Amino acid sequence: AQSVSQHNHHVILSEAASLELGCNYSYGGTVNLFWYVQYPGQHLQLLLKYFSGDPLVKGIKGFEAEFIKSKFSFNLRKxxxxxxxxxxxxxxxxxxxxxxxxxxxxxxxxxxA
Amino acid sequence: EPEVTQTPSHQVTQMGQEVILRCVPISNHLYFYWYRQILGQKVEFLVSFYNNEISEKSEIFDDQFSVERPDGSNFTLKIRSTKLEDSAMYFCASSEGGVTNTDTQYFGPGTRLTVL
Structure with a gap:
C-alpha cells in the first residue's frame, strides 16, 4: 500500500536558520509529489509540486524541494x-x-523571532 | 485568486444526527474531493466526484456517507447518522483535470465536525 512518511513531527528553528523537512514515500511507480502548507487558521495551500523533469523544484515563498527517485524522497528546503x-x-x-x-x-x- | 470555500467552519452535532457539510469549489473546476483529518492523524482521502458521479472512494466512505452537487456551485458531504469517531476536520478540494498528470487539487479551509 502507498504510504508517506514525514519524520519530523515538530521542528523549532530560529529566524535565518536553514530548514529541511523530510518526506519519503513507499510507492514504487511514477508518482506526483506535493508539499502543502497550512498557516494557523487557514486552509491547505500548495507550496510546490513535482510531476516530471528537473528534480529540483522551486515553489512559492522561497521554498524548494528535491525529488530523489532512488531514495523515494521529496525533501522540502528553505x-x-x-x-x-x-x-x-x-x-x-x-x-x-x-x-x-x-x-x-x-x-x-x-x-x- | 479563486479559492475553495467551506461552510460552516465548525459544526457540533449529537451522535446519530445527520450533518451536511458544504463546499463551493473553484468555479472552472470539474473534479471535487472530500478528505478528513482526525485530530493528530493524517489527512485521509474520502471520495472524488466528477460529472455527477463518484469516481473513486476509500474504505472509509461507507453507506453513512454521500456526496452531491445539488446545483452549479455547491458540493456537499452528508453523513447520515453521525458517530463519535466521525469527529474530524473535513476538507473539500477541487481540481481542473482529474487524473491527468499535471492536475493539482486546491483545498478549502475545512469544517471542524464535533460529534457529542
Whole structure:
C-alpha cells in the first residue's frame, strides 16, 4: 500500500536558520509529489509540486524541494526561514491514474523571532 | 485568486444526527474531493466526484456517507447518522483535470465536525 512518511513531527528553528523537512514515500511507480502548507487558521495551500523533469523544484515563498527517485524522497528546503513560516507542512503523493492524494502526518514548524 | 470555500467552519452535532457539510469549489473546476483529518492523524482521502458521479472512494466512505452537487456551485458531504469517531476536520478540494498528470487539487479551509 502507498504510504508517506514525514519524520519530523515538530521542528523549532530560529529566524535565518536553514530548514529541511523530510518526506519519503513507499510507492514504487511514477508518482506526483506535493508539499502543502497550512498557516494557523487557514486552509491547505500548495507550496510546490513535482510531476516530471528537473528534480529540483522551486515553489512559492522561497521554498524548494528535491525529488530523489532512488531514495523515494521529496525533501522540502528553505535556506533562511522567517517567523512567518510558522505553520504545518504536509507532503502528499498521488499515483498517476488515481484521484486520491496520500498525505504524510505533517510537520509543525515553529520559527522563533 | 479563486479559492475553495467551506461552510460552516465548525459544526457540533449529537451522535446519530445527520450533518451536511458544504463546499463551493473553484468555479472552472470539474473534479471535487472530500478528505478528513482526525485530530493528530493524517489527512485521509474520502471520495472524488466528477460529472455527477463518484469516481473513486476509500474504505472509509461507507453507506453513512454521500456526496452531491445539488446545483452549479455547491458540493456537499452528508453523513447520515453521525458517530463519535466521525469527529474530524473535513476538507473539500477541487481540481481542473482529474487524473491527468499535471492536475493539482486546491483545498478549502475545512469544517471542524464535533460529534457529542
Amino acid at each position: 535556506p533562511s526561514v522567517q517567523w512567518s513560516d510558522t505553520a504545518e507542512y504536509f507532503c502528499a503523493v498521488r499515483a498517476p491514474g488515481t484521484y486520491k492524494y496520500i498525505f504524510g502526518t505533517g510537520t509543525r514548524l515553529k520559527v522563533l
